[in-house]
Amino acid sequence: MKIDTKSDILDILKMPYEMYTDKVAARAREIHRKINDNSLIATAMLGYDNICKNQCLYCGMRAGNTNVKRYRIDRDDIVSWAKIASKIGFKRIFLISGEDPKYGFDNIFYFIEKIKALGFYISLACGEFSKEKYNEFHAAGADEYVLKFEMSQENIFNRLNPSTNFRKRMQCIEWIKESGMRLASGNIVDYPGQTDEMIAEDILLMKKLEISWAPVIPYLPAKGTPLAAEGGRGSVEKNLKEISILRIMMPEINITAQQPGENLKNGLADPEGNLKALTAGANILFADMLPPKLAQNFSVVDNRITLGLEHIKNMAKKAGMKLAF
Ligand code: SF4
Numbered sequence: 001m002k003i004d005t006k007s008d009i010l011d012i013l014k015m016p017y018e019m020y021t022d023k024v025a026a027r028a029r030e031i032h033r034k035i036n037d038n039s040l041i042a043t044a045m046l047g048y049d050n051i052c053k054n055q056c057l058y059c060g061m062r063a064g065n066t067n068v069k070r071y072r073i074d075r076d077d078i079v080s081w082a083k084i085a086s087k088i089g090f091k092r093i094f095l096i097s098g099e100d101p102k103y104g105f106d107n108i109f110y111f112i113e114k115i116k117a118l119g120f121y122i123s124l125a126c127g128e129f130s131k132e133k134y135n136e137f138h139a140a141g142a143d144e145y146v147l148k149f150e151m152s153q154e155n156i157f158n159r160l161n162p163s164t165n166f167r168k169r170m171q172c173i174e175w176i177k178e179s180g181m182r183l184a185s186g187n188i189v190d191y192p193g194q195t196d197e198m199i200a201e202d203i204l205l206m207k208k209l210e211i212s213w214a215p216v217i218p219y220l221p222a223k224g225t226p227l228a229a230e231g232g233r234g235s236v237e238k239n240l241k242e243i244s245i246l247r248i249m250m251p252e253i254n255i256t257a258q259q260p261g262e263n264l265k266n267g268l269a270d271p272e273g274n275l276k277a278l279t280a281g282a283n284i285l286f287a288d289m290l291p292p293k294l295a296q297n298f299s300v301v302d303n304r305i306t307l308g309l310e311h312i313k314n315m316a317k318k319a320g321m322k323l324a325f
Pocket of ligand 1: 052053054055056059060061062063097098099300
């Protein structure tokens with residue numbers, strides 16, 4: 001099965017769900033088995049700062065959301081948590097924050113250097129900055145940077161993300177690539193008004209950008225945000241189809257398996273949602289390093305439940321995959 005063109009992608013997005021699971025999801029799993037040794041990658045996650053100056057209309061951590069208990073973790077404490085992650089056996093770490101200008105670049109460079117010295121592959125996500133700053137993140141030791149383009153339609157991006165704009169986002173993405181860091185990027189799936197054609201364009205953009213990791217999830221506007229008032233949520237099935245398409249088009253990338261189920265009470269930590277994503281071709285899950293009381297405030301989407309390594313091991317067993325670090 002080859003998926004190259006917009007029309008190939010549309011055929012799958014419009015396909016009856018059963019036909020998709022039989023043909024496309026099965027092919028995606030087969031590719032993952034052959035090319036990536038059927039591995040499920042366990043990664044440590046540290047949401048080190050949940051303060052954000054931005055106002056993305058769907059995000060639970062947007063500056064205007066006053067219900068969130070905000071925190072910033074001290075740079076030496078971040079390094080201590082990374083040391084614990086290293087002792088557990090993690091080799092990859094995802095360091096993520098809101099866009100918080102007050103955290104201080106020197107502090108970020110400091111913990112990246114210390115954590116790199118522990119031997120970690122570092123994925124970093126802390127927002128939009130200048131070309132020089134991305135170069136400096138890379139020089140300090142960051143291997144990969146996560147900046148989602150969210151949607152390839154400029155006018156919709158500009159409405160949903162009023163603190164920035166699409167051109168600036170794409171410029172930052174270009175600078176990240178030029179810095180030498182790998183780029184993790186992707187879209188929001190199935191927001192109200194999004195057509196299959198738009199999803200196909202997003203997928204083609206991911207391919208063009210040669211992403212290393214697709215952190216894609218369905219549209220899930222958080223409580224208390226302007227878009228929650230407009231209603232709606234993204235389709236799990238549409239998201240699974242996108243996961244399989246990505247696996248077939250870009251066999252070696254990582255794809256997030258932290259996904260919701262039909263019932264949103266478990267947020268992205270839903271065992272059924274995670275398992276379905278793995279069955280569709282996803283391959284990476286995250287274990288929170290912070291204590292649940294703190295980590296649950298890293299609440300981009302609702303019902304933030306923290307996950308540990310046990311959950312990842314269970315998922316690997318249920319999905320018949322090999323646990324990798
Ligand atoms: S999506 Fe990211 S940048 Fe936007 S408000 Fe949420 S944390 Fe901030």
